Amino acid sequence: MLTLVLIGLLSGSVTAVSPCVLPVLPVIFLGAGSLAPSRRQRSNALQRAGADARGERKINNALARRRSVIIVAGLVLSFAVVTLAGSLLLTTLHLPSGALRWAGVLVLFVVGLGLVVPAVEHLAQRPFTGLPHVDASRAGGPFLLGLALGTLYVPCAGPVIAVVAIAGTAGQVTGGILVLTAAFSIGTALPLLLFAYAGERVADKMSGLRSGARRFRHAGGAVMMALALMLTFNLTDGLQRILPTYTAAIQDSIDSNDAANQALQAVSPNAPAGAATGTPVPTHNSTAPAAVAAGPVVACRSAAADLANCGKAADLLGIDTWINTPDGAPPTLAELRGKVVLVDFWTYGCINCQHVLPHVTSWYDAYRDSGLVVVGIHTPEFSFERDADNVRDAVATHRIHYPVGLDNSSATWRNYHNNYWPAAYLIDATGTVRYVKFGEGDYARTESLIRQLLVAANADVALPPETEPTTG
Numbered sequence: 001m002l003t004l005v006l007i008g009l010l011s012g013s014v015t016a017v018s019p020c021v022l023p024v025l026p027v028i029f030l031g032a033g034s035l036a037p038s039r040r041q042r043s044n045a046l047q048r049a050g051a052d053a054r055g056e057r058k059i060n061n062a063l064a065r066r067r068s069v070i071i072v073a074g075l076v077l078s079f080a081v082v083t084l085a086g087s088l089l090l091t092t093l094h095l096p097s098g099a100l101r102w103a104g105v106l107v108l109f110v111v112g113l114g115l116v117v118p119a120v121e122h123l124a125q126r127p128f129t130g131l132p133h134v135d136a137s138r139a140g141g142p143f144l145l146g147l148a149l150g151t152l153y154v155p156c157a158g159p160v161i162a163v164v165a166i167a168g169t170a171g172q173v174t175g176g177i178l179v180l181t182a183a184f185s186i187g188t189a190l191p192l193l194l195f196a197y198a199g200e201r202v203a204d205k206m207s208g209l210r211s212g213a214r215r216f217r218h219a220g221g222a223v224m225m226a227l228a229l230m231l232t233f234n235l236t237d238g239l240q241r242i243l244p245t246y247t248a249a250i251q252d253s254i255d256s257n258d259a260a261n262q263a264l265q266a267v268s269p270n271a272p273a274g275a276a277t278g279t280p281v282p283t284h285n286s287t288a289p290a291a292v293a294a295g296p297v298v299a300c301r302s303a304a305a306d307l308a309n310c311g312k313a314a315d316l317l318g319i320d321t322w323i324n325t326p327d328g329a330p331p332t333l334a335e336l337r338g339k340v341v342l343v344d345f346w347t348y349g350c351i352n353c354q355h356v357l358p359h360v361t362s363w364y365d366a367y368r369d370s371g372l373v374v375v376g377i378h379t380p381e382f383s384f385e386r387d388a389d390n391v392r393d394a395v396a397t398h399r400i401h402y403p404v405g406l407d408n409s410s411a412t413w414r415n416y417h418n419n420y421w422p423a424a425y426l427i428d429a430t431g432t433v434r435y436v437k438f439g440e441g442d443y444a445r446t447e448s449l450i451r452q453l454l455v456a457a458n459a460d461v462a463l464p465p466e467t468e469p470t471t472g
Contacts, residue, residue: 003263004176005183010254011160012187018251019243020156020351023236024149025195026223027108028075032068032196033203034115034220035141067142068196074146075192076185078104079153083161084168084181086383097386104151105228111145112224115217145224152231153188156247157350157381157421159255159264160184165381166419167269169410176267240351245440248352252439256302270414302438307449310433313343313425316375318411321388323395323404331375331403333431340453341427342374345418347381348394352440353422357398359443360424362467363450364402370454370461371429376404379413381421426450429457 015021081089082100090099114121121141155161160180167177206216230236254260300310313333322328333341344360346353364374380386386408395404407413416425420438426449428434435449447466454461 001176001179003259004180004267007255007260007263008160008180008183009187011158011251012184012189013191014247014251014254015155015158015161015184016188016191018156018247019240019245020154022240022243023227023230024153025192027145027149027220027227028071028192028195029199029202030216030220030223031071031145031199032142033199033201033206034217035067035071035145068193068200070142071146071149071196072189072192074143075150075153076189078147078150079188080150080181080185082151082383083165084173084177087169087386088171090383098384098390100151101382101384104148105231107144107148108152108231109225109228111141111148112221112228114141115221115224154349154382155188156245156251157347157352158251159260159419161381162419162421163264163268166379166410166413167267169380170269170414172269174267180264180267237351237354241354245352245355248440256438264419268417268419270410270417270419300433300436302436303442303445304435305445307428307434307452310425310436313341313427313431313433314412314415316343316377316405316412317415318409319377319405319407320409321391321406323392323406324401325403330405331373333427336373337431338429338457339371339373340429340450340457342372342450343377343416343425343427344374345377345379345413345416345421345423345425347378347385347421348391349385350381350421354398355440356422356424357400359446359467361398361400361402363447366464366467367450367454368402370463371457372450372454374402376400376402377407377412378404379407379410379418379421426453428453 086100087097089095090097110120114123161184164177164181164184167173203213203216206213227236255264300308315333316330319330322330325331342360342363344356346357348354360374360376364372368374378385378391384390386406388406391404391406394400405412416423422439424435424437424446425433426435426437426446434453435446437446444466451463451466454463
């Protein structure tokens with residue numbers, strides 16, 4: 001259990017400063033300072049505290065810390081609830097899959113508008129006026145902002161968030177999952193609090209200048225409304241795609257080592273036999289295509305240098321919608337025997353997946369006439385990614401021509417014992433998984449192994465030139 005706590009804390013802390021959450025950081029920075037009380041509200045707080053003018057700075061610092069904590073607490077609370085129970089909540093209430101996210105966008109815009117138009121702010125804070133011992137001007141706005149940001153907080157997909165998200169989708173929220181979620185949320189909160197405190201300090205400095213506080217509020221409101229509009233039109237994705245994944249190496253060292261894998265498998269809803277009891281799962285890296293039991297072996301090393309025997313490919317289960325297939329008919333691996341198949345797990349909101357998609361689509365376009373079939377399995381990380389129309393839009397945006405199955409129940413994900421977005425499983429002509437790759441990178445190696453399997457399946461095949469550089 002201690003390993004789970006450490007993994008969750010460290011992974012959450014790194015995630016909070018990753019490129020995936022950059023759009024949220026300016027809002028947190030400006031939010032706490034923008035939602036600072038007016039001079040009259042500060043004066044009232046001083047009177048209630050019985051402090052004189054000499055104690056003003058101490059009182060103001062206390063209020064600032066409280067606002068920062070309220071914003072971040074609201075964010076991690078709503079993020080945890082949405083991740084663990086969002087799909088169940090939407091299904092129970094018969095709401096569209098994107099309802100929570102759209103509600104967050106709307107609240108973010110209203111809070112931002114309230115910072116520019118005071119009348120809107122008073123209206124938004126009215127529901128909090130009845131709470132005991134809570135000044136709506138200090139708690140209502142920050143808490144609403146935090147709740148909204150929690151529904152919009154989409155961290156880079158890693159094993160930790162994958163285990164938590166799939167457990168929520170599967171309705172298998174155990175004590176271990178709750179501990180992991182709490183640790184991840186606390187880890188996320190720590191860097192975010194630093195951003196909020198920094199914003200408070202800047203706001204405090206500006207409040208000493210004439211009209212400084214008002215300008216800071218207006219700037220915060222403008223940034224919040226701008227983010228809401230960018231999210232509405234999916235403009236943040238383009239910005240995030242061009243940013244380097246500067247936290248990837250640190251993230252991998254935290255949650256992709258052997259100890260972390262074993263701890264996460266023990267609480268994963270799709271853990272292979274033996275993981276829950278601590279029995280080591282055997283590693284199959286032999287190049288001999290000997291017969292093995294059905295189902296891929298998850299312990300087969302990611303990005304191995306050579307082709308390996310990773311087990312018989314598992315079936316594609318529980319796919320409710322197929323895109324890019326004739327009349328929406330489902331392809332099966334049995335029908336694809338004799339072909340080289342790349343099964344690619346992704347989800348459209350995952351920036352890491354968006355980085356990988358151009359390589360996968362280029363391989364398919366280059367090698368489909370040589371015997372390569374790519375099957376995309378879209379397993380949603382968050383509830384808003386379950387919408388079929390949104391997935392179709394993403395397929396069109398990324399120019400994906402191969403079949404894509406909507407794995408909204410995570411059935412295929414669990415059948416492959418998968419814990420990563422993105423994840424690629426390369427299957428030879430006999431139906432055996434020969435190579436796995438989790439995360440970004442190793443594109444040249446993956447393409448080289450695809451070419452090897454195409455030649456093995458058909459010695460007379462004429463392969464086109466490589467699409468990737470020889471290194472990477």
